[in-house]
Amino acid sequence: MKVFAAVCRCGSITKAAAALHITQPAVSLCIKELEQYYGVQLFDRIAHKLYLTDEGAKLLGYAHKIISLFGEAESDLKSWCALESLRIGSSITIGTRLMPGYVKKFRAAYPNVRVFVTIDNSSQIEKKILANELDFAMIEGTVHSENILCEKLRKDLLVPVCGANSAWANRTELRPEDLTEIPFLLRERGSGTRELFDSTLLTQGITVTPEWESISTGAIIxxxxxxxxxxxxxxGLVEQSLQQKRLIQIPIRGIRFERYFYLIRHKDKHLSKAVVSFLLQNQFGVQAEKS
Structure with missing residues (x-):
């Protein structure tokens, strides 16, 4: 199952063999034996490329669960504090503002547990949860899969801002109809920040086409x-700039951008001792309910 999952992930038998540090024939034999055992074709081989069949996609779902359960058995039956590791995902906002403090606090209590953190936009983090590449994650975006459990952590506020010396700095308020005439610099699609911005304006019948899109909040600031x-x-990401008068907050009449940060995990993912300890150490709940 690990070999099969590696071939799916790498898209190539050669690359999977290199990643697993085994020979290419061993990988090919493993795939052949799986296909013979189940009596299905797992890949279409077209123009020297591998394409997962419907049967292969179904087996991959089971493979992720089996690999995960095997890993949990290994860690739970041994000394978890010495051998376990944590794979945590985080959206960019949470990764910038909160994750360093969470990891520092956990490492102080459990210095032998290795903590691996992946920071990406909410959409990509959700995909990694579904692919069992993360034990759990914290995002600010809306969860889109029924296979993901989520729990509210805390409320967050987004604020409209402009440069202190910009043409809008002397405005005390913007009207919703002004927004289509203003050059907006926004996060990329797929980020929780962008999703909240677009959905909030959509309720007002407003669509904005940004002049800048960036994965870097720092670049936008x-x-x-x-x-x-x-x-x-x-x-939280512009608070310092506002205090130093480099940015000015300009409210938009009748519009407020509010959201929650969420703790998410796959519904079939077992909460290991390391995960539970991390959540308790940072005073989070450990029973996430389906959103």
């Missing part, structure tokens, strides 16, 4: 400070 455009960003 720098550009807004330079007076290039307007943005809506998490308060």
């Amino acid at each position: 720098s550009a807004v400070e330079a007076g290039i455009g307007f943005s809506v960003l998490p308060f």
Whole structure:
């Protein structure tokens, strides 16, 4: 199952063999034996490329569960504190503001547990949860899969901001109809911040096409400070710039951008001792309910 999952992940028998540190014939034999045993074809082999069949996709779902359960058996039956590791996912906002403190607090209590953190936009983190590449994650976006359990952690606020010397700095308020005339600098699609911005404006019948899109909140803040455009960003990430008068917060009449941070995990994912300890250490609940 590990070999099969590696071939699916790498998209190539050669690459899977290199990743697993075994020979290419051994990988090919493993796939052949799986196909013979189940009486199905797992891959279409077209133009020297591998394409997962419907039967292969079904087996891959089971493979992820089997690999996960085997790993849990290994860790649970041994000294977890010395051998376990944590794979945590985080959206960019949470990864910037909160994750360093969470990991530092956990490592102080459990220095022998290795903590691996992946920071990406909420959409990509959700995909990694579904592929069992993460034990759990914290995001601010909406969960889209019924296979993911989520639990509210805390409320977060996004604020409209412009540069202190920009053309909008003297405004005390913006009207919703003004928004289509303003150059917006926004996070990329798939991020929780962008999803909240688009969905909130959509309820007002407003669609904004940004002049800038970036995966880097820092790049957007720098550009807004330079007076290039307007943005809506998490308060915690622009608080220092607001205090130093490099950014100005301009409210939008009748519109408020609020959301929650969520703790998410796959519904079939077992909570290991390391996961439970991390959540308890940071005073999170350990019983996530389906969103």
